[in-house]
Amino acid sequence: MFTLGFDVGSSSIKAALFDTEKGIAVSQSTYPETEMPMIAVKAGWAEQDPGMWWDAVKNATRDILSRSSVDPADIRAIGISYQMHGLVVVDKNQNVLRPSIIWCDSRAVAIGERAFDSIGHERCLQRMLNSPGNFTASKLRWIKESEPELFAKIDKFMLPGDFIAMKMTSESRTTMSGLSEGILWDFVANAVSDTVLSQYQIEKNLVADLVPTFGDQGELASSAAKELGLKAGTRVTYRAGDQPNNAFSLNVLEPGQVASTAGTSGVVYGISDAIKYDPETRVNTFAHVNHSKEKNRFGILLCINGTGISYSWIRRLTGNSVSYSDMNTLASEAPVGSKGLRFLNFGNGAERMLVNRDPGASLEHLNFNIHGRAETVRSVLEGVAFSFKYGIDVMEELDMKASEINAGHANMFLSPVFTKTLATLAGTTINMYDTDGSVGAARAAAVGAGIYESFKEAFTNLRRITTVEPDREKADTYLAAYSDWLDILNSKLKSEG
Numbered sequence: 001m002f003t004l005g006f007d008v009g010s011s012s013i014k015a016a017l018f019d020t021e022k023g024i025a026v027s028q029s030t031y032p033e034t035e036m037p038m039i040a041v042k043a044g045w046a047e048q049d050p051g052m053w054w055d056a057v058k059n060a061t062r063d064i065l066s067r068s069s070v071d072p073a074d075i076r077a078i079g080i081s082y083q084m085h086g087l088v089v090v091d092k093n094q095n096v097l098r099p100s101i102i103w104c105d106s107r108a109v110a111i112g113e114r115a116f117d118s119i120g121h122e123r124c125l126q127r128m129l130n131s132p133g134n135f136t137a138s139k140l141r142w143i144k145e146s147e148p149e150l151f152a153k154i155d156k157f158m159l160p161g162d163f164i165a166m167k168m169t170s171e172s173r174t175t176m177s178g179l180s181e182g183i184l185w186d187f188v189a190n191a192v193s194d195t196v197l198s199q200y201q202i203e204k205n206l207v208a209d210l211v212p213t214f215g216d217q218g219e220l221a222s223s224a225a226k227e228l229g230l231k232a233g234t235r236v237t238y239r240a241g242d243q244p245n246n247a248f249s250l251n252v253l254e255p256g257q258v259a260s261t262a263g264t265s266g267v268v269y270g271i272s273d274a275i276k277y278d279p280e281t282r283v284n285t286f287a288h289v290n291h292s293k294e295k296n297r298f299g300i301l302l303c304i305n306g307t308g309i310s311y312s313w314i315r316r317l318t319g320n321s322v323s324y325s326d327m328n329t330l331a332s333e334a335p336v337g338s339k340g341l342r343f344l345n346f347g348n349g350a351e352r353m354l355v356n357r358d359p360g361a362s363l364e365h366l367n368f369n370i371h372g373r374a375e376t377v378r379s380v381l382e383g384v385a386f387s388f389k390y391g392i393d394v395m396e397e398l399d400m401k402a403s404e405i406n407a408g409h410a411n412m413f414l415s416p417v418f419t420k421t422l423a424t425l426a427g428t429t430i431n432m433y434d435t436d437g438s439v440g441a442a443r444a445a446a447v448g449a450g451i452y453e454s455f456k457e458a459f460t461n462l463r464r465i466t467t468v469e470p471d472r473e474k475a476d477t478y479l480a481a482y483s484d485w486l487d488i489l490n491s492k493l494k495s496e497g
Helices: 050-066 109-119 121-127 136-146 160-169 176-181 194-200 222-228 242-249 308-316 324-332 373-396 416-426 437-448 475-496
Strands: 002-008 013-019 024-031 075-082 088-090 156-158 235-241 257-262 266-272 284-287 298-304 342-346 360-364 404-408 430-433 464-468
Touching: 002 050, 002 160, 002 437, 013 050, 013 437, 024 050, 024 437, 050 160, 050 222, 075 160, 075 242, 075 437, 088 160, 109 121, 109 136, 109 194, 136 194, 156 160, 160 222, 160 235, 176 235, 176 284, 235 242, 235 437, 242 257, 242 266, 242 298, 242 404, 242 437, 257 373, 266 373, 298 373, 308 324, 308 373, 324 373, 324 416, 342 373, 342 475, 373 416, 373 475, 404 416, 416 430, 416 464, 416 475
Parallel strands: 002 075, 075 235, 257 404, 404 430
Antiparallel strands: 002 013, 013 024, 088 156, 257 266, 266 298, 284 298, 342 360, 430 464
16 A cells, blocks of 8 residues: 655655555655756746646656556555745636745735734734744735736635645645644634735635645545556545644654754754644744644744855855865864854845844955864854754744754765764754655555554554764753854844844
8 A cells, every 4th residue: 555745845846655555665766866947037036837846747747657567556655745935826627726835935025014004013923823924824815916807716725735725626725734834723723814814815715725735635536647657536634834844754643752853954843732822933933833723832942044055155265176975074173162263144035034134144254374274164064053942942932842853864964074063953863764755755644544543553564774972071061152152143143223
């Protein structure tokens, strides 16, 4: 018995064929091999053609089927993970009306700020747990203001994962978790936010029908089944945004557990059962995949822009002649603290956790006589780990204390220097697993289909690759280096005013 999982990103679509009896992925595919293009008509804009995502889903599915001997009739369910905060709008015939305004598009910032002021900061934070900000609701309002003729044709708006599910099932549906990431869910009323809809003058009938995160979300239509090479009637039983899904894939479901990623940007995503919000909106709070009216499970999300991109930057300075593995080895040759060299990794735009300030990236205390390649590379890894520590401290202000950190064995978590620094400063164990977003979506589809009767059963065969413990002996050295880095950061933030 098998399930299919899809991870719909802005760079590529990943797919996984999951054997539910063995609890492992038996085939995986990524399409396309090069990054999917973005449309940037103006500075700060970022759009993609949703049809391109669907084509990539079809190609990834065909690739998986061609490389496996699995009969499509044995695939019992489908799960979908997707890039968060995007907006897709369709007419009554389910035709896409314009390119999707995706997660990294910033055109609606001013609209969100006006709404935050108009509704009232306290009311927004108490009921939606976030500012409307540059999220999906604000992007929809931008269309209403800027493209009114097109807005009048909208039958439903949805998130990227809702669009893929619609293409599969011919049904326009969404989830409470998805609406919460669009700042369209009122946690006090436990319903779609009339406050936000009224503020933006958006009719409630534009909201797609609600379905559970796990469970029956529709069946594969005959036309879609033909395009995908799958069996008509196969059920879609799960969808969630990429960060909640990444947390699920790592079995992060209960308060105190933390999931983390360190790709181009970095994410710390912790689970809480308390209704908490950050008055400075340095972090965002969404409904986690297992949140319900009866049982609070919130995902507190912190994003760090300058993470893996910092490491790729220092690699480019070498002419790309050194592999990341070689760089990790090189960094290990320098001592903890990089002989006083400090790196600020905030060179990829304004940082939300710094209250949208942008102190930039810099190397501090550089001495030509004592700092070489090893110290420089290590200082970059330490600087990124320091920024994670800074973010975790912000989360702890909201009573989100990390009992452990879970991550996929990929990207910067492949670096022993990075993981040891982070584990020591956070004072917690880091567990790394053999999984990714598409595998997580496939595992979740099995839960939604009732193949697994519990989350515990679903993760029976999740393979932990390695565990990193804090360095107790050198903890003071790590903390001294972090304290120095923090002093530099605070000085720069203070000079900005």
